[in-house]
Amino acid sequence: QKEVEQDPGPLSVPEGAIVSLNCTYSNSAFQYFMWYRQYSRKGPDLLMYTYSSGNKEDGRFTAQVDKSSKYISLFIRDSQPSDSATYLCAPRNFGNEKLTFGTGTRLTIIP
Amino acid sequence: KAGVTQTPRYLIKTRGQQVTLSCSPISGHRSVSWYQQTPGQGLQFLFEYFSETQRNKGNFPGRFSGRQFSNSRSEMNVSTLELGDSALYLCASSRDRDSYEQYFGPGTRLTVT
Numbered sequence: 001q002k003e004v005e006q007d008p009g010p011l012s013v014p015e016g017a018i019v020s021l022n023c024t025y026s027n028s029a030f031q032y033f034m035w036y037r038q039y040s041r042k043g044p045d046l047l048m049y050t051y052s053s054g055n056k057e058d059g060r061f062t063a064q065v066d067k068s069s070k071y072i073s074l075f076i077r078d079s080q081p082s083d084s085a086t087y088l089c090a091p092r093n094f095g096n097e098k099l100t101f102g103t104g105t106r107l108t109i110i111p
Numbered sequence: 112k113a114g115v116t117q118t119p120r121y122l123i124k125t126r127g128q129q130v131t132l133s134c135s136p137i138s139g140h141r142s143v144s145w146y147q148q149t150p151g152q153g154l155q156f157l158f159e160y161f162s163e164t165q166r167n168k169g170n171f172p173g174r175f176s177g178r179q180f181s182n183s184r185s186e187m188n189v190s191t192l193e194l195g196d197s198a199l200y201l202c203a204s205s206r207d208r209d210s211y212e213q214y215f216g217p218g219t220r221l222t223v224t
Binding site: 032034036039041042043044045046050051088089092094098099101102103104 | 112115120144146152153155156159167169172201203211212213216217218
């Protein structure tokens with residue numbers, strides 16, 4: 001079993017829809033939960049991160065972590081065609097630079 | 112502020128050859144990590160360097176090595192290339208080892224024939 005599992009998709013939704021992207025993980029030592037967005041032929045860009053359990057909102061994006069069930073979510077409201085990309089979850093331990101990535105979910109927003 | 116730069120952007124090599132990839136971190140960043148990205152395995156951690164020392168290593172064979180210079184620039188080397196080494200190699204920098212923000216470069220696309 002991989003440390004981080006993520007549905008690879010692809011996921012296609014109409015513009016304006018709410019998108020839900022999810023990951024599960026097995027390592028209970030993970031404390032920071034990062035979300036990266038990767039456009040085609042580019043390196044990943046840090047979208048947002050949360051520490052421990054709870055929610056964090058940044059504009060149209062909300063990251064949610066439930067450490068009790070080892071479940072990570074990213075919600076995108078009012079989705080736009082420019083949101084079309086691969087989204088990668090990447091938890092990590094404190095003091096450890098290593099990021100453990102999920103396989104990424106390829107998202108397409110249809111105008 | 113300039114981002115992470117990686118050279119070369121594209122590379123084609125033959126099995127058995129060796130290759131060196133270069134990464135220049137964001138100015139002021141002292142930690143550099145390397146990742147391999149393939150369609151089958153996704154993004155996998157190779158190693159991390161801080162203050163010219165390897166601090167962490169992923170599960171890759173010894174053919175994969177790296178180093179960091181005093182100006183924080185880093186190189187990674189792959190010897191005796193195999194077809195399975197074809198991948199996008201990504202470098203990420205962060206200010207310190209406990210910085211949770213890692214910034215990635217555009218990657219070097221390596222094709223082994």
